[in-house]
Amino acid sequence: MRLAEDYAPLDIDLASPAPVDRVKAVMTCMVDAFETLRRIPGAVGPKQPGSGWPAIVREMGEEYSFRSADREFQRALSKAQISRMEEVLAWPAQFLADEPLAADALNLWAMCKAWGRSIDGVLQARAKQAADIARVVEREINERRGVQRKAAAGEVAEWANMKLATADGERVERIRANALIRLERELTSKGLVHAAVIVKPAECSPDKVISRTSLDRWRFVGARVIADSLN
Structure with missing residues (x-):
């Protein structure tokens, strides 16, 4: 369930002069992009190596079955929606190349929100792996x-x-x-x-966010950088 304090509805203009609105709008777009991805059947992302898809998708995508997606939603998808999803999922790699922690935090948070996954659970699993x-x-x-x-x-x-x-x-x-x-x-x-x-x-594992506090801090940093870049 979406919370107003987490991210804003899609009708907020990314070019709005209010920084908080633009930051929340970026996070909203990220969550919606992952929601769209979740409903697309088949393999996660392109098959060729070195793709620009978020690393978190390759890291965790195997845990999910995308073939049981909502078929009604699939039929309603347009090329523009798919293109928009791909554009949004590329934002962290495009604008946060110098902030890998921010990119990872924003991707992980948005994916967990969209896929109904426990953020704390993912972080605990990462901590154990590290x-x-x-x-x-x-x-x-x-x-x-x-x-x-x-x-x-x-x-x-x-x-x-x-x-x-x-x-x-x-x-x-x-x-x-x-x-x-x-x-x-x-x-x-x-x-x-x-x-x-x-x-x-x-x-x-220096490139991983291993605490909830740092994740929340870095995801806002990432969303703000992206919002400023888009603006």
């Missing part, structure tokens, strides 16, 4: 670090053993102390001082 990826990346990184730290320690140990083979008395203690210093320097130079690192989910 966390799973982060754990895999973290494990791989720390395994490599472990091998590198072991190799560095082995080189220092080899150096120390050569020195100790002919050392006695106070020299033995100096060699051992120097070995620790050499190892610390070696690990520092290679960024291996800490045995393990922690990889955060956001580091693995």
